Amino acid sequence: MSHFLRRQGWVVGLFALLIVLFIATRIIQPGYGSGDFGSLARAVLPYAFAVAAQTVVVIAGGIDLSVAAMMALTSVTAASMMAGASEEYALFVVPFVLAMGFVLGALNGLLIVVTRVPDIVVTLAMLFVLQGAALLVLDAPGGGAAEWLKALISGTVPIPGLPDAVDAWLPKALLVLIVCLCVIWIPLRRSRLGLSIYAIGSSELAAFRSGVPVKRTRIIAYALSGLFAAFGGLALTMSTGIGAPIPGPYLLASVAAVVLGGVALGGGKGGLLGPIVAVFVLRLVRTDLTLLAIDPNVTAIIEGLIMVAVVMFGAFITMRGRQ
Amino acid sequence: MTTSAQQQSPLLDATGVAKNYGAVAALRNASLSVLPGEVHALMGANGAGKSTLVKILTGAIQANAGRILIRGEARDIRSPAAGRRAGLLPVYQEPSLIPDLDVLSNLRLTGTPVEPFRAWVRELGIADLDLRDTARDIPLAVLRVLDLARALAVEPDVLLLDEMTAALPANLAEKVLEVVRRQGDAGRAVIFISHRFVEISALCDRATVLRDGETVGVVDIVPGVEEKIVELMLGTRIVKTHVAARSAAEKAVSAPARPRIAVKDLRVGTKLNDVSFDLRDGEVAGVVALEGQGQDELFAALAGSIRPSGGTIEVDGNQAKFAHPIDAIRAGIAYVPGDRSEALAMQRSVRENIALPFSAALRNWGPINMRKERDTVLGAIKRLQIDTRAQGEVQRLSGGNQQKVTIARWIAADARTILCFDPTRGIDVGTKQEIYKLLRELAGHGKSVLFYTSELEEVQRVCDRVIVIFGGRLVDIFPVEEADEPALMRAAYGLPRGAKADVGILAAPNASEPGATP
Amino acid sequence: MSTSAITPVPFGRRIKRFMADRPLVPLIILLVILVVILQILRPGIVNERWIANTIKFAIPLAILAGCQTMTMLTGGIDLSVGTVATMSAFIMATQIVNQDPAIAFLLAMMPAVLIGLVNGIGVGVFRVHPLIMTLGTSLIGTGCLQVYQRTVIASGAKIPDFLAWLGTGVTPIVGFAFPNALLLFVPLAALIVFTLARTGFGRLLYAVGDNERATRLSGVQYWQVITALYVTSSVLAGITGLLYIGLIKAPSLSLAEPLVLPSVAAAVIGGTSIFGGRGGYTGTIIGALILTVLTTLLTILQMPEGARRILFGLIVLFVTAAYLRIVEER
Incomplete structure (x- = not known):
């Protein structure tokens, strides 16, 4: 138990914070119900995938600035492919877009390993490139999405044996998120590859001496990041029904949630659960601010301030740790 | 045991191993042959190439030349993983457990079986280990033992131990030595790197000695072999006692009432403990220590780049607290780091590098008086005879000239005290001579110099006094007249001074008289 | 500058070393080549008016x-910088309606100083990566601007005549139309070049970027340099905003945003290393000219905005990787 608390203490604290925020939300808006929670889960979905993408590379000791641009590109690719196409065609589009994210992510990693240019520069250049590619695919928001894909994240799914009252609080978007993340993350976390990702982030030298193939592991970490970003892009298309070529605020949000989620920016520490909970916390803060009838633009400022403060705090902690 | 072992074929046989870094040869012609069942010591002074050889054997770097046979088979060890497969396992000074993973995950990462690991951990005297503990939370000493247990658990043919007992408390060290000894009895081999003669004589069967990247001898460990090893490590380049020439007048200057810098009970983490000494105006004090004995921390604390965890530093009688190097510089203390890449802006010009401290303060951010700056810089360049043909970028200068630039900076800034950390590492003989001369001149002008060197022969050429640090403690201070190379070597290895008569070519006439310990 | 001739070196390396030492020569050659291509594609396009226009947009x-x-x-x-420029431009255009020009100017520069200060403290004291830090402040800045826009929506906006004159006007001197913007740019550029080459602050910028540890050992306090730097950068961006609004004449909330990526690319093309310690402003100016001509060229070739961005990204990546090779071979 003490091990669990020491390792997961931060996440437990975040959960507590989340519950407090939920209570606050109910106080602000007594009518806040399962439907609102459903829309929260839907809003969280792209953020959560962006954060997952960032988390993998940060754990491996890197950073990926191209997350948001990658989401934009995958989103417009999916939207433009599905526009006017048959419902069945989407069955092909989804794996295609995911594979595209994986390959482009691997390209990030490969460029870092081969050119030895620092990750931050390579992913910055890739940010430009992916953004440009997104504009080439669609120069304005547009495209479409298969109905079944849109339906996949709206409403709830009846689970036999659960009372409707509980069921209503399990929106499909949340289930999709949990399933997608678990299917990739849990086997990864338990595999030697997962350990290797933690190892190169924690101490590259020790990992090298322990026989970890450092370069290969780094490329795979970026490839996984690309895969999660592609999930995020699909989620964008699914929730809006279209694709937008201009990247959203997902880069800064992903870094902030990673820091808030207890993943050290130096690498090697933390897990996926913390950042995901952190995303819910950040989104719920936004909801509360909106419910308090604060100007949405002011909300954006407050949100930005929180994110910058969190990132500064994270950098400060990392600096302290190094001394 | 040794005689029977000699008839066997070696487990590991490396010959003609060479490694160059650019123009610098880290290893020229190293060989190492280890028989089954033996504990083999690998010895050599600082920079002799021990760690390079170990890295090559374990696949961390690749050799430029040479042949490595394992059980008579030529093996090309391209990565640490390949080294493990070949049956070679190293345990480094820095534990290679991943700090953020728990012990169990660390075992899984390297494919180490858990039960044998547990057994070894118990054997090594650690009773209560929770495999779920994160490596970062485990004390360093225990971590090193776990690293050893992890290596033992896969039963490697050859185990490479780098300073295994450093930082271990006595009880753990004893267990470790016992287990290592038994490895030999089990028919496996151990390569044991250590600075401690006591351990080597208790544990090892033979020793291979490296000097300047070459294997210079393989000796059987018998009582009294220490002197022979010291001799091999030093080579024949023994210069007879030859104290730096100082004028009588300089000698006659009486010690000032208060020292320039007085260090009292200085402590830095666990690396440096209760070090006290004085540094006077007009003297060069030499610091002698093996690698990593705490001298780095001593210099960093005096330079203001790290904060000591205890003790005091007095400058001219006033207690000083350094929060940033600027505080030390204001007190007239300048630090010349051993690694030139730490001190120089490599892409900038000689002039900018020398003038760097002038712009540091906020009030000097404005326009630069170029003529005044040029005169000052030229003065320093001339004083140090820096070759200015390639002064556009410091990185194009030779190592020796780069080192001169790092010192010239503080000559130009007219610092009263200069802390020189191994300034002659890896530079040519001519430049070395010039640096010795310069340091003496500085002392002649009343400046004070604290001088750490990894080349013992320099001590006599430059220093007035010698401060010996071993294991983070100041173990001895003695005048340079008693500091011939063998004496320094023994002192650096923690052997008591004057305890043994010199043998062979080491028997310098004035070193044979037993030096009294102050 | 250095004229190094220590030992004979192979031709390839000599070229590389030459490129590293004098990046201006190949850059000017590249600029001329681009202009020539332009002239071939559209004969007669390169005339006095075109040159003045190119300079106006390049500034x-x-x-x-x-x-x-x-x-x-x-x-x-x-x-x-994009957000800061937009903010100062927008505030200027809206405050000039019922404020004294001097006060409007001060109001316009205020957010610039503030954002620069926050950037500097974040990077210099808290050691946040500059990219993340400046991205964050630009996000906040954009939010603030949106809120501000609401408050002034009724009063409208106008472009001060002086800024329009500065941004778009030309003055004929000896039969050649000189853009008025040069009146601002030439002294400004001279000041930047002088600061980088001949002041203590400039020296520290190079030294900090080259080897922060070495500067620390020489007594330099990192946070002071970085804070001063980011405030300077923001103020320059604010001034750019004022000039740009005079050129574009249509205040919007994303006025200078399209200039951000090209500004990074221009500096990289101009030979400034993204790792720090090497580069200069003269190269950057030519880099900006090259990009402006390149943009005209791409427009003529009807290359879409997306392809342009891809090109900028690839330029940054390739130039950085090539630079790394040059440095390593020494």
Whole structure:
């Protein structure tokens, strides 16, 4: 138990914070119900995938600035492919877009390993490139999405044996998120590859001496990041029904949630659960601010301030740790 | 045991191993042959190439030349993983457990079986280990033992131990030595790197000695072999006692009432403990220590780049607290780091590098008086005879000239005290001579110099006094007249001074008289 | 400058060393080649008016690229310049309606100083990566601007005549139309070049970017340099905004945003290393000219905006990787 608390203490604290925020939300808006929670889960979905993408590379000791641009590109690719196409065609589009994210992510990693240019520069250049590619695919928001894909994240799914009252609080978007993340993350976390990702982030030298193939592991970490970003892009298309070529605020949000989620920016520490909970916390803060009838633009400022403060705090902690 | 072992074929046989870094040869012609069942010591002074050889054997770097046979088979060890497969396992000074993973995950990462690991951990005297503990939370000493247990658990043919007992408390060290000894009895081999003669004589069967990247001898460990090893490590380049020439007048200057810098009970983490000494105006004090004995921390604390965890530093009688190097510089203390890449802006010009401290303060951010700056810089360049043909970028200068630039900076800034950390590492003989001369001149002008060197022969050429640090403690201070190379070597290895008569070519006439310990 | 001739070196390496030492020569050659291509594609396009126009559009880019040059010298980057320029332009255009020009100017520069200060403290004291830090402040800045827009929506906006004159006007001197913007740019560029070459602050920018540890050992306090740097960068960006609004004449909330990526690319093309310690402003100015001509060329070739961005990204990546090779071979 003490091990669990020491390792997961931060996440437990975040959960507590989340519950407090939920209570606050109910106080602000007594009518806040399962439907609102459903829309929260839907809003969280792209953020959560962006954060997952960032988390993998940060754990491996890197950073990926191209997350948001990658989401934009995958989103417009999916939207433009599905526009006017048959419902069945989407069955092909989804794996295609995911594979595209994986390959482009691997390209990030490969460029870092081969050119030895620092990750931050390579992913910055890739940010430009992916953004440009997104504009080439669609120069304005547009495209479409298969109905079944849109339906996949709206409403709830009846689970036999659960009372409707509980069921209503399990929106499909949340289930999709949990399933997608678990299917990739849990086997990864338990595999030697997962350990290797933690190892190169924690101490590259020790990992090298322990026989970890450092370069290969780094490329795979970026490839996984690309895969999660592609999930995020699909989620964008699914929730809006279209694709937008201009990247959203997902880069800064992903870094902030990673820091808030207890993943050290130096690498090697933390897990996926913390950042995901952190995303819910950040989104719920936004909801509360909106419910308090604060100007949405002011909300954006407050949100930005929180994110910058969190990132500064994270950098400060990392600096302290190094001394 | 040794005689029977000699008839066997070696487990590991490396010959003609060479490694160059650019123009610098880290290893020229190293060989190492280890028989089954033996504990083999690998010895050599600082920079002799021990760690390079170990890295090559374990696949961390690749050799430029040479042949490595394992059980008579030529093996090309391209990565640490390949080294493990070949049956070679190293345990480094820095534990290679991943700090953020728990012990169990660390075992899984390297494919180490858990039960044998547990057994070894118990054997090594650690009773209560929770495999779920994160490596970062485990004390360093225990971590090193776990690293050893992890290596033992896969039963490697050859185990490479780098300073295994450093930082271990006595009880753990004893267990470790016992287990290592038994490895030999089990028919496996151990390569044991250590600075401690006591351990080597208790544990090892033979020793291979490296000097300047070459294997210079393989000796059987018998009582009294220490002197022979010291001799091999030093080579024949023994210069007879030859104290730096100082004028009588300089000698006659009486010690000032208060020292320039007085260090009292200085402590830095666990690396440096209760070090006290004085540094006077007009003297060069030499610091002698093996690698990593705490001298780095001593210099960093005096330079203001790290904060000591205890003790005091007095400058001219006033207690000083350094929060940033600027505080030390204001007190007239300048630090010349051993690694030139730490001190120089490599892409900038000689002039900018020398003038760097002038712009540091906020009030000097404005326009630069170029003529005044040029005169000052030229003065320093001339004083140090820096070759200015390639002064556009410091990185194009030779190592020796780069080192001169790092010192010239503080000559130009007219610092009263200069802390020189191994300034002659890896530079040519001519430049070395010039640096010795310069340091003496500085002392002649009343400046004070604290001088750490990894080349013992320099001590006599430059220093007035010698401060010996071993294991983070100041173990001895003695005048340079008693500091011939063998004496320094023994002192650096923690052997008591004057305890043994010199043998062979080491028997310098004035070193044979037993030096009294102050 | 250095004229190094220590030992004979192979031709390839000599070229590389030459490129590293005098990046201006190949850059000017590249610029001329681009102009020639343009003239071939559209005979007669290169005339007096075109030159004046190109200079007018290159100047705001060159000043913003100056911000990038200075921050990149220390190993940083300033992605908030677009937002800062937009803010000062927008505030100027809206405040001039019922304020004294001097007061409007001060109000317009205030957010610039503030954002620069926050950037500097974040990077210099808290050691946040400059990219993340400036991205964050630019996000906040954009939010603030949106809120501000609501409050002034009724009063409207106008472009001060002086800024329009500065931004778009030309003055014929000895039969050649000189853009008025040069009146601002030439002294500004001279000041930047002088600061980088001949002042203590400039020296520290190079030194900090080259080897922060070495500067620390020489007594330099990192946070002071970085804070001063990011405030300077922001102020320059603010001035650019004022000039740019005079050129574009249509205040919007994303006025200078399209200049951010090219400003980074211009500095990189101009030979400033994104790792710090190497580069200069003259190269950046030519880099800005090259990009402006290149943009005209791409427009003529009807290359879409997306392809342009891809090109900028690839330029940054390739130039950086090539630079790394040059440095390593020494």
